[in-house]
Every structure is written in C-alpha cells, then in structure tokens.
Amino acid sequence: MNQNISNLYQIAQKETRTIIGLMSGTSLDGLDIALCEISGSGKETVVKLREFVTVDYTEDIKIEIRKVFAKKTIDFEHLILLNEWIGILHAQMINDSLKKWNIASSAVDLIASHGQTVLHAPKFLHRQEKFTNATLQIGDGDHIAVKTGIITLSDFRQKHIAAGGEGAPLAVYGDYFLFGQKGENRIMLNMGGIANFTYLPASLNADEAFVTDTGTGNTLIDLFVKHNYPEKSYDKDAEIAQQGTVNQILLDHLKDNEFFRQEFPKTIGPELFGYHYVETALSKSGQNQITVPDLLATLTRFSAETIAEAIEISVKNTTHKIQDFKIYISGGGANNPLLVKWLKELLPCQFHKSDELGIPSDAKEAVLFAVLANETVSGKAFDFGTKEGIPSVTMGKISFPD
Numbered sequence: 001m002n003q004n005i006s007n008l009y010q011i012a013q014k015e016t017r018t019i020i021g022l023m024s025g026t027s028l029d030g031l032d033i034a035l036c037e038i039s040g041s042g043k044e045t046v047v048k049l050r051e052f053v054t055v056d057y058t059e060d061i062k063i064e065i066r067k068v069f070a071k072k073t074i075d076f077e078h079l080i081l082l083n084e085w086i087g088i089l090h091a092q093m094i095n096d097s098l099k100k101w102n103i104a105s106s107a108v109d110l111i112a113s114h115g116q117t118v119l120h121a122p123k124f125l126h127r128q129e130k131f132t133n134a135t136l137q138i139g140d141g142d143h144i145a146v147k148t149g150i151i152t153l154s155d156f157r158q159k160h161i162a163a164g165g166e167g168a169p170l171a172v173y174g175d176y177f178l179f180g181q182k183g184e185n186r187i188m189l190n191m192g193g194i195a196n197f198t199y200l201p202a203s204l205n206a207d208e209a210f211v212t213d214t215g216t217g218n219t220l221i222d223l224f225v226k227h228n229y230p231e232k233s234y235d236k237d238a239e240i241a242q243q244g245t246v247n248q249i250l251l252d253h254l255k256d257n258e259f260f261r262q263e264f265p266k267t268i269g270p271e272l273f274g275y276h277y278v279e280t281a282l283s284k285s286g287q288n289q290i291t292v293p294d295l296l297a298t299l300t301r302f303s304a305e306t307i308a309e310a311i312e313i314s315v316k317n318t319t320h321k322i323q324d325f326k327i328y329i330s331g332g333g334a335n336n337p338l339l340v341k342w343l344k345e346l347l348p349c350q351f352h353k354s355d356e357l358g359i360p361s362d363a364k365e366a367v368l369f370a371v372l373a374n375e376t377v378s379g380k381a382f383d384f385g386t387k388e389g390i391p392s393v394t395m396g397k398i399s400f401p402d
C-alpha cells in the first residue's frame, strides 16, 4: 500500500486529530490559521482550538489578488501564476506559524485549506442557462502539502456544487456540529465581507437547519473607505459612519435589487456588491453629492437592514417567534458598533458574541474548514434532509506531500 494511504488510514482511526484550518475571506485582510485538536465526528465532534493567528496579507499580496478578484475580465496568465503563488505563500505562513508555536509539522495530521476565492458565480449572477453554479478558490493544495509535508485537503466548494449547491455557505456543516443546542433556537450570524447566517433549531432536527448569505457585510463599507481615505482599509469602530446620517433615498435604491427578492437560500459575493453597485444607486437616486460620512452611514445601514430582513423572513418560515431566538455574532462586522447597534434595534432577539460558545469569533471560519476535513477523513456525508442548499456530502480534495 502507498505509505500516504496508510498514513491517512491511521489518521482516520485516531481518537484525536490535529488539524490546521485555513481561511482567507473576501475582505483580503490575511490568512486565518487555526490549529485544532478534533475528536469524534458529526454531532459528536469536539474541537479544542490550540492556536490561532491571522497572518496579515502584505500590500503586495493584496494588489496581486485584486488584479483578478471578483472581476469578469482578467489577465488569464496572472490567474494561474497566482494559483501557485498563493499556495506557496500559504504554506510559508503555516511553516512560520508552526515554528513560532514550537510545533513540528510531523505533529500535525492534516491541513484544511479554503484557498482564496477569486470569483463566485451562482446561476443567479451568470444567468447562462447551460452552465451550472460556479466558484473558484485558488492557492493549490499540492503546493501546501509538498511545502509543509502535511496531507492537505483543499477546494471544498466544488463537491457542494457537484451535489446541487451553490458552493456556499458551508458554515452550517460546522455550526450544526459544534453549536447546535437542544432547547435553544440559535442564529449564527457571521459578518465578514459578505454576511451569512445559520439557523440551528432548538429541536436539533437537522432537516430544519438552514443557511444563507444575506448580502454585503463589510465589503461596500471597506471599498468606499479605501476609495476616500487611501491610508485606511476599513471604518474602524464606525468612526466615520457615526458622524453621518443615513440617506433614505439612496438606501431605498441600494435595497432595490433582484438579489433581495430571490428565494432563500442564496449566495453572493463582491461580484455584485462592488463599486459599480453603489455608483449605480448613487446616480439613479440623484445622490452623487452625498458626503463620505453620510455614504458610509447609509452603507452600514444597508448591511444592517438586509441582514435583519433576511433573518426576519427566515424566522417567519419556522414555527417560532423572533423573540425566541438567540443570535451569536462573529466576523469582523461584529466589531462594528454602529452595525451591531442597528441590528439590535431591528431584531428583538438576545445578542451574544459567538466567542461565548468557546470558539473565538475571528477563528470560527478557519475552524469550520478543519471540521470539514475531519468529516471527510473520519466522518460521513451528514444528512440535512432534502431542502435546497445543504447537500449531504463530505468535501475537499486530498493532496499528499510526496
């Protein structure tokens, strides 16, 4: 038997596996690295987060990714160069982090790499009948396996699409296993570049669990902060937006998009919620002369209202009242005081940070990929029922170091 297969077989049988989960999201801020000890699988999964770090992307990395990020027309050669380069960079970031933590690569069983999403094209966006949902994450797993010497699972989203999904959100697979709690209706709301939430029913009935993107989280806020203040990358603590007033006319135009009228579940990315989206709303509403603080206040309100409305609509489809739900927030947007204040005003639920459930909010998505790899190696395709958007599959392609 090939030694790699034998190693994998042994890893699958271990009581506890050491798995590094990696996530680099739509905000392009850096690579999240979560070193996890994982035992069990499915609902019996137990995760202990041993180490976590976000390795910031340098300006050079951000510039290179932005050349292809969420763009329909790109330099094709640049894309394939980046596919290899990001894999090599991520491997270096893992090796450096392991060194800092004083952990040998031989002590790590698996790496679970999300890669860098460069384009997300659900059918709703590309609208080409003969083509299916599509998404692309780059940073090839073979490079990570060879450069770290650790078996690597990567490219998780393709199986989801192959089995009928849109390739996202995958959060439900981790949220249900780790945070489902009998007797408590939970909403796990992640506000990254794009916002999404998982509904975890108090019954723990997997058939009722649900996940969807809601629209923009921070992506438009970040974009217009960078555009107006080149030295800043985001509106820290909503300092600028808090000086502004929401422009209701512009807000109405921002909310008037087919995406918000589509049925749930749905997924989206910065391909829709980009510069052009806001420019169009500004010109259609005749509000081009808006001040920067008013624009940022309006974009923050846009995120808050679309998140709240998506949650309200989804809750109406359950047998529960919104007051019966606890919302656990995570992602960078959970640190935006204005966004959180407005959400609290719009949704009469109890709000908590997902940190209270034992996983730091910043680490949650990287941990999710470690859990997905654990399931692929040691669990099974978990059955979430027949509803759309959560196919019963295990995910990730396996790369051996040699």
Ligand SMILES: Nc1ncnc2c1ncn2[C@@H]1O[C@H](COP(=O)(O)OP(=O)(O)OP(=O)(O)O)[C@@H](O)[C@H]1O
Pocket (backbone or CB within 6 Å): 024, 025, 026, 027, 028, 029, 190, 191, 192, 193, 194, 195, 218, 221, 222, 233, 234, 235, 236, 237, 238, 330, 331, 332, 333, 335, 336, 337, 365
């Ligand atoms: N103190 C803060 N005040 C306001 N906004 C903040 C603060 N801290 C973080 N953010 C926002 O959070 C963003 C980063 O969020 P996060 O790292 O969760 O996104 P991501 O994982 O890249 O996105 P996604 O989950 O969509 O892939 C920043 O770009 C910024 O907009």
Ligand SMILES: CC(=O)N[C@H]1[C@@H]2OC[C@@H](O2)[C@@H](O)[C@@H]1O[C@H](C)C(=O)O
Pocket (backbone or CB within 6 Å): 025, 026, 117, 120, 135, 167, 168, 169, 170, 171, 172, 192, 193, 194, 195, 196, 213, 267, 268, 269, 365
């Ligand atoms: C295609 C893609 O990378 N989507 C991300 C993005 O960031 C947030 C939201 O849009 C979510 O759908 C997804 O990531 C999380 C980890 C998910 O799949 O659950």
